[in-house]
Amino acid sequence: MHNVFSAFVGFCMTAISAWQFPQVLGFNNNHPPWQIDLLVNGKNDPYGIVDIDDFKPGDIRIIEKDLWVNEDAKVFLHLKDVHDFQGLQTEPETEEELSLGPKSDIQNYTTYDLKIKNQIVIDGNLNVPLPNAVSCWIPLGQITKNQHIKVEQSFHFDPAVTNWAQGDKAKFTEVFLAIAADNEMAPETGSGLVWSDELKRCVLKPTPTIKPTHTPKPTHTPKPTHTPKPTQTPKPTQKPLHWPFPWGQR
C-alpha cells in the first residue's frame, strides 16, 4: 500500500572515468488518501533498482523502470536533493584542481532526458542539464491501471569533462507520485519551482497576476431638478411715436 517511492540514486566516476550508480532506496508509507497505489519495478520497497557502473564521459546511460498502478492514474516524477562529492582523488585530478580549485559538480555536466511508454517527456535533443530537471514534479502523463508501464531516464555525460571529474560522485533522490486520473491537482514540491511544459524543465513558479480591484462606478449623479425658466417680464409697451409729432412734443 505504498504509492510514493523514493530512490536514492548516485553517480560516481572511478579513477578510470567509469561511472557507477550505488543507491540507497526508501519509500514513504504515510501517503494522503488521494494518492494511488504505485509499484516501481514491482516493489513497494524498490531497494536496489538502479545499479550502473563503467559510465565514461560521453556515454549515455539509460535507466528503465516499470510502473504499475491499481487505478487509472496521473503519474509524476520528482528529482531532488542533488549533492556531489569528490570521491576518489586521483593524481591527475589533484593536479588539475590545483589550478581549478576543488571541483566535483558532475551533475552540471550531465544532461537528462525522459520517456514514458516511448512517449518523450524531455527530448534528448534539448540537452536539458540535469539540475534543470530537479525540484519540481515532472508530469509523466496518465497510465492505465493493471498495466506495466516503462519509464526510461537517460543521463548524458559531457565528453569534454577533464581530469577534475575523476572519481567524483553525485547523488539525488527520486520520488514517483500517482494520483487519481480525474484529480485535477497539480502537485508542488514546495521548492518554488514548477514544471514548464513549454521549456521542458523546472522553472520558478510565476507570480500570479493580481487583478486590479474593481473600481466601483461612480454613483449616479441625479440630474438637477428642472429649474423653471423665469417668467418673462413683459416688455413695457412703448408708445409709438408718430410723425408728425404732436405740437406739444417738439
Ligand SMILES: [Ca+2]
Ligand atoms: Ca573532482
Ligand SMILES: [Ca+2]
Ligand atoms: Ca575525485
